[in-house]
Amino acid sequence: MRIVLLGPPGAGKGTQAARLAVSLKVQHVSTGDMLRAEVAGETALGKLAKGFMDRGELVPDDVIIGMISSRLKSGAGMVLDGFPRTVAQAEALDRAFVQAGLKLDRVVYFAVGQEELVIRLSGRATCKGCQRPYNLNTSPPKKTGNCDHCGGELMQRNDDKPEAVRNRLKVYEKQTAPVLDYYRRAAAVKEIDAVGTVEEVYARLTAAVR
Ligand code: AMP
Numbered sequence: 001m002r003i004v005l006l007g008p009p010g011a012g013k014g015t016q017a018a019r020l021a022v023s024l025k026v027q028h029v030s031t032g033d034m035l036r037a038e039v040a041g042e043t044a045l046g047k048l049a050k051g052f053m054d055r056g057e058l059v060p061d062d063v064i065i066g067m068i069s070s071r072l073k074s075g076a077g078m079v080l081d082g083f084p085r086t087v088a089q090a091e092a093l094d095r096a097f098v099q100a101g102l103k104l105d106r107v108v109y110f111a112v113g114q115e116e117l118v119i120r121l122s123g124r125a126t127c128k129g130c131q132r133p134y135n136l137n138t139s140p141p142k143k144t145g146n147c148d149h150c151g152g153e154l155m156q157r158n159d160d161k162p163e164a165v166r167n168r169l170k171v172y173e174k175q176t177a178p179v180l181d182y183y184r185r186a187a188a189v190k191e192i193d194a195v196g197t198v199e200e201v202y203a204r205l206t207a208a209v210r
Contacts, residue, residue, distance in 0.1 A: 001026060002102060003209055004080045004093075006180055007110030008172045009165075010121040011194045015133070016110075016205050017081035023206070026077030031064055031085075038067075054158040056167035058085055058175060065092045073100040085176045090183070106209050107183045110194035110201075114169065121165045125154040 001024055005013045014030060021028035035053060038046030045067065049059045058064075068083060073096050084090040097104060112120075123137030129152025134141055141148045159168060183189050190208040194201050 001077045001105050001209070002080070002097070003078070003106045003108065004084070004104060004183070005108050005110065006176075006183070006189075007194060008112060008117055008176075009168045010117040010124070011110035011112045012120075012198070012201055013081045013110055015198060016202055017079045019202055020205060020209070021079045024077065024079070024209075026079060027071075028081065029068070029071055029078045029083070030081040031068060031083040032081075034067060035059060054164065056159050056164035056171060058171055061086055061088045061092070064089060069096055072096040073102075075100065075102065084179055087178050087182050090179050104187065107187055107189045108205060108208050109180055109189050109191045111191055112194045116195060117169060118165060121160055121168070122162055124160045125156050127152040128155050129153075 003020070003024075003026075005017050007013055014032070017030065018028050035046070035049045039050050039053065040046070045063065048063065052059045064083065064085075065088075069092070071078070072093060080093075084093050093104070096102075119137050120135060123135040125134045125136055126132070127134070127147035127150060129147060129150045132147055132149050134147075134154060136154075141154065145154055146152065147154060158164065180189065192201070192204040192208050194204075196204075
């Protein structure tokens with residue numbers, strides 16, 4: 001099965017994609033995670049991407065498409081999270097699947113209002129040790145600044161700081177929202193309400209991909 005999860009930053013796609021991929025026994029392909037690994041590894045690609053990411057801008061299409069195209073053609077089942085983010089990327093995805101004789105089975109759109117997104121993104125923090133995600137606004141750790149699980153220090157992604165958050169939402173409206181129209185024209189998009197507990201949203205997601 002090949003599934004695209006679409007939606008604004010902070011909609012919860014990453015959390016849900018990881019879970020869905022385990023349950024369907026397919027790969028979780030997150031371009032954001034791939035880029036963060038490149039940044040952490042200080043590779044040429046990571047050095048190029050870092051500035052765009054820290055400012056909350058999109059990394060250029062040719063870089064992203066070059067990074068992901070072999071995975072798209074691999075034939076493996078996958079949940080795509082954070083890709084495609086522009087119409088050019090959606091077209092590249094179509095081309096890659098056509099070339100490899102594959103098809104996209106589902107597109108699910110996570111609907112969340114702007115105000116909710118700002119609260120979610122600006123509160124997001126991750127443990128430096130075990131990478132466990134927290135939300136300082138909605139699900140804070142028991143001890144301020146430290147992970148409940150391993151005691152590690154919590155850190156905020158550079159692109160979750162207020163200025164970058166505002167920019168990411170603007171970039172989403174301008175460059176990524178048109179991807180939704182692209183798929184609405186070509187394929188059936190299932191829209192789910194992404195406001196609720198992780199469990200509630202997951203139940204809606206599994207119903208939408210069934
Ligand atoms: P994410 O973890 O999906 O929110 O991605 C974090 C950041 O990585 C984004 O704000 C972009 O700077 C960059 N990024 C991730 N995926 C893409 C993509 N498909 N196209 C362009 N930039 C991306």
